[in-house]
Amino acid sequence: MNLRLIGIGTGVLIILSLPLAGAIAGPDFAGQDDGKGGGVLSSLGLAGPSSGRSSSERSSSGPSGTSAPAAAPAPAQPGPPEQPRTDSRCGPELSSPQGVEAQTCVMVGEGQTWGRSYYRNTSGRALAAVLTVMGPAGRTVQIRCALGAGDEPGLCETPKEASTGAPDGYSAVAEFAVPDDEGALLLRSGSNSPAPGDG
Template sequence: MNLRLIGIGAGVLIILSLPLAGAIAGPDFAGQDDGKGGLLSTLGLSGPADADSSHTPNQVGSSKPAATPATQSAQPGPPEQPRTDSRCGPELSSPHGVEAQTCVLVAEGQTWGRSYYRNTSGRALDAVLTVMGPAGRTVQIQCTVGAGDEPGLCETPREASAGAPDTYSAVAEFAVPDDEGELLLRSGSNSPAPGDG
């Protein structure tokens, strides 16, 4: 009868020491056996994944399922971007604190206008960007230019090209958004450089 009590007591002691032994051993993050064999494997017990289901995968001693190999082959690099040709006017600035450069861009049979700007005037402005092409084709968009000196851009939608790139031009006009609409700066893709008369 004493042997039975000793056996039960030893079993209870082993069961109570398992969580402590698991916490001391720590998780095997590399997913590899370190050659020492853990206490659980020495006793022939299953790993923590088969233990108490209340453990979450991020707790100490838990295991994550093995990663499965990807079935898709990885691309050797980013896809090649189509070439974009641009024809830009000079960078212009006004004494009111507006700077801009306006361009005509062409890529993959499409043409559009873009104006890069910086507004240090201290107030929000309206910008109207117009692209003029052959046969009287015109595309226009209005952009709100926020106050602040962060650079921004205003861009028209892309349209199918109807002629050679040099038959297109773009003009951006920056104005105060009120009834008078005071024009602060006009920037074009074919504007003369400052000092060119």
């Protein structure tokens, strides 16, 4: 009778010890692939590099394994605005014995034409300049500029007017003089002036 009870008790202990042994072995925390998607770490997106996913893929995956949307690329920084094209037709650089240097041009850009004269006054006194642009059909634009007594380079420029006809139909002339009643002319510089020594 005692042997029979001992046998039954031993059988019960063996049956009860099997789930306990499985619990001690524990789940697959190493993230090893069992052919069905891996262990707990793999399902949470925490598996190591051996899982075959890059660090960027791991960081973009949520707990359910779905990918988060990628961040939009930053827009490209715009460069400096492109300057409009300006063409010029200039005469030679001229100078006078009284200390005036000038070069006069016809400027063309964005459907407009205007005159510009670059100058330097080394005469030691204030001077006056008159810049005139002559265009097709007798069109004329004129402006007066004051030149200080300093010898810093400067420019005199007429207002811009809508272009009419071909660019070579325009010419510009700048006249530099002493600003008094006599108006002694010191230098005349034109966009079509001959170069010095051309006769």
